[in-house]
Amino acid sequence: MNELPLRHLFFHLDGSTSGPKSYNGPIGKVLENCGELPVIKFQKIEGGMLPDMTDDLSTDQKYLHRIVTAIISGTFPDDLGHKSPGKLSHTRWLTRANRLLRFYVATENPTSPLVTLATFIIKVYAPSWFEIKNKPSCKDRSRHLFKIIFSSRFLPEDLKCIVDTVIQRNGYFADSENLLLAMITDERKHIRELGCPANFEGSKQCCTNSTAF
Incomplete structure (x- = not known):
């Protein structure tokens, strides 16, 4: 749900792939050695600032968290510039x-x-990635989809x-069953x-116990 919008946006703006780790477009061609x-x-x-959850992240995930925070603040830590952004692969969109x-x-004058693409990652991809990581339960999936939209x-x-x-094409988290699951586990009564x-048998008990789902 979170990877495909970035994937299609990248291909639309920069072109398709040309090999296992290579691209046809001007941006993709630089990614291999951009570090x-x-x-x-x-x-x-x-x-928006990302949740503070760096203790529960892999090396590549910590890099995304730190570089997003740096670009939002406008201050880039010296040590981050010497760290690897992760291996480039067509199947690893986080490192992409x-x-x-x-x-x-x-880039002095970015196209x-x-x-x-950078703005989409800052505003959509990264916040959604960490929200999904922080709240992976099926009851939160419709809320994640709404935030992406x-x-x-x-x-x-x-x-x-x-x-x-x-x-x-991937909007099954907006199906009625998933929306109802999100509703009965919502924080708001x-x-x-x-x-x-109220006309559903046992609904009062359901509402009272909904946070246990």
Whole structure:
């Protein structure tokens, strides 16, 4: 759900692959060696701060957390510039996101596609990734889907069409069963009551115990 919008957006803006770890587009061609480029004074990107959960992350995941935080704040730690953003692979989109951000902070005049991809990672991909990591339960999946839809509205119409088409094909978390599960486990009582209406037998007990789901 979270990987495919970034994947399709990348291919639309930069082109398809040309080998196991290579690309046809100008951005993709630089990703293999982007970790060796010097970090320059970059334009920070507005975004919400990520949850503090670095103790429960792998090395590549910690890198994403740190570089997103750095780009939002506009201050890049010296040691981060010497760390590897992770191996480049067509099947590892988290390290692809790491490398795209690493390339962004090393580019003096980033192109519009690079800025769009970096902004999408900061505003949509990374926050959703860590939200899903932090709340992996099936009861939260519809809420994760909503946040992906909501946070991607900054894109222009032509790019929203790219992302929305992918979301629609994988929108099973918006099915009625998943929405009801999200409603009856919501923190707000009136939402739980909407998920278990009063004319449903046993609904009051359901609403009372809904947080145990």
